[in-house]
Amino acid sequence: MARGRNSRSGGGSSSKPKNNKFNQASPSGNARSVEDHLAALDHHWNSLTPQSKAFLLGHKNIESLTWDALMGFWSQPDQIHYAQMAVSVGTCHLLAYEYYHLNAVENAALLALTGAFLQQCSSHILHPILQNISIEVLKTWPAEKITPENLPHFHTARELITKGRQYISRYLTKVLPLRYQNMLQLDSHASHVPGMGYVDLISDDWNTTSHGSSGKHQRSDIDEKEIKIILSNEEKGSRNEKTIKPSVALKSVFNAYAEECGESLRSLRFSYNGSTLFLSSLGQKTASDLGMNDSAVISVFSNSSKKTEEEPTQEPKKQPKKKSKSAAKKLHLANSKPKAPPQPISIPQTEKELKEAHSLVLSKVFEEAEPILKELRQKLNDLALDRQGPKNRRMSSRKKESTDSFATFDPNPTGLGGKAGKTSYIVNVGQVENLYISSKRNSIHSRSSVSLRSSIIDLHGCTQDEAIQRLDSSLSDWVDTAMKGEYPWVMPVQIICGGGNQILSETVETWIKGNKNVANAPRGSLLCL
Incomplete structure (x- = not known):
């Protein structure tokens, strides 16, 4: 450590500020004399380099001691070693403490801010400095990175110190607790330099806070022989x-x-x-x-x-003395009594285990009641069905006319020759719900031959657009005719498209699929003409 390598006898230049600064009384009513404070200043400055003293005391005020100025000085090759030592933090704060009690407030502010800077350098934010990375790397930091969030120690100290004398005292009281100050005052009665117990206590505390417990006895570890x-x-x-x-x-x-x-x-x-x-x-x-x-x-x-x-070295067990007959009899009677069975250890069940046990019991109940519940469910479903009663048939007074007297219209060209492909479509037109009812074909068949002939449309010689136009214009008439008729308000329509290249056939098929009031007639529902 720097304290072990430098002299403690007060060597180096004097730290005495201008004389007019010592004519005033101590701000805290400190009982130590001016000579004690000056001797302590010389002692603490010996832990740092003369260049650091000239640099810090050369600033007129704290506004000129910026982050960049401190970074540029302490990152120099001959100063970075002192920035790495945790004791330098305590040294700067002790110097600020001495200057403050000598009413050198500006010097106290400069040293307190330097101590905060060195403490910030010991944190993880600026750990690259301690790894001896060049200052050029740190200067590449953008300006928005120099924020209170990234540099909490430095910015907090600057905010307090710049508010005046009272806030400097508060900051020093924070970084140097009262027990350190009391120890310093007690040790000063014996000599003009701080007591070694106090200096070691400061060094140990800063080693602990900056580098962990492994650095607590850093000075003694260096001098020890492995x-x-x-x-x-x-x-x-x-x-x-x-x-x-x-x-x-x-x-x-x-x-x-x-x-x-x-x-x-x-x-x-x-x-x-x-x-x-x-x-x-x-x-x-x-x-x-x-x-x-x-x-x-x-x-x-x-x-x-x-x-x-x-186990082998254990002494052999001593043979117990023979018991009397009465004692042996009592022991025999005690052993002959039936022992109570061991009580099982009851472990309280958790809420989850209780829920699982309850669910297991209910599952057994549901398994037993499942056939009964299934039968009841089936009965309820049967009652909900809307059944249709039998129809009343009326006997016609007229004799059924022979079907031979009527010409039969058969659109199926099978066996009649002609071109390949579908030449016509039989569709039902009318109410959407009844388009696919095949049980009502008798009522549909009862239409007159005149109305049937009027529901035939021939698309021979039409283009695709003309065919779709004719179908759309006829659709509304067909729907009106069907809705004016009897139940189920559906009428058959034959669309003749012819053979050929099946272009009209595909067009008609697409048109049927695209209209909800039109559907292909079920098989066997064709009219007989």
Whole structure:
């Protein structure tokens, strides 16, 4: 750390501001003298470079100390090392604390903002700086990325510090809690420099907040000499060497060893010099706490093997003394009594299990009642059917005329020769609901031959457009004629299209499909002329 490499004796240039700044009383009524504050300033400036002191105190006010200015200075090769050290954050805040109590408010504001900047550099947002990425890469950031959301520490500190003396005090109280300030005042009675306990406490806290708990003893870890310990497992015949520092907790070493072996830490046991190292009592004990030297051997074994080793060494059980006859009789009577059967353990059922049990019971009921319900359902469906009663037939007084006296109209050209294809269509025209009723053909057949002849249309010699036009114009007349007649308000129509290339036949078929009042007549419903 920088504090270990630099002198603590107050070397370097003096940090004493202009004399007129010290003629006023301390803003917080601090009991420390001016000499104490000046000595503390010299001490803290020794943790930073002279260039940083000249850079920070060279600014006239906080408005000139922008983010770009701080970034350009601290990302230089000779300064980036100090930006990486977490103790630099606490140093800047301590300098701001001393300047504030000397009424050098501008200097306090500059140092407080610098501390916030270094704290921001330790966060994950600017982690590339700590990886020694060049400043040119960071300068490529767009302006909209420099926002309070991306830089919370820096922008929050600037917002408070620029409001004046009172807000600077609030910010310093926030970053330096009261227990630090009290410790600083108590230590100052003994010497003109801050107590080492306070300085180490500040350093440890900033190491914890900036780099995690692993950096808490960063200074002592650097100075320590590494040692080698050997984890020997005689069951597997393996020896695992670990190079650690004496201040490292042994429990973390055991965790790493268990992960490498693919076993649970609780299934392993460790011993050193014949003494078992219990994980529950080991806590944060280190190798130096247990007096381990270089090449110390720690024995490793599993729980199962330990139990098997301990079983043969157990002392034989002592034979119990013979009981008296009365005691033996009482014991015999007690054993001869019938033992109550063990009560089953009742486990309360969850709501889901209760619902499943209820559903299972109901399913059995429905299975038994299914035939009865099916019969009732069938009866209800039968009652809902609309049945038609038998028709009353009337006997005609006239004798049925012979069909031989009438000419028979047969549109089926089968066996009569002619061209291939369909030459005519027999369709029903009228009410849509009754177009396909074949049981009413007798009433349809009762039409007169005159009306039948008027329902024949011949499309020979027509083009497709002319045929469709004639069919559309005749459709309305056919529908009116059918609706003026008797039930079922349907009349037959014969459309003659002829043979040929079947163009008219296809046109008529398409026209029939496109009109809802027209349908092909069922088979056997043709009229006899």
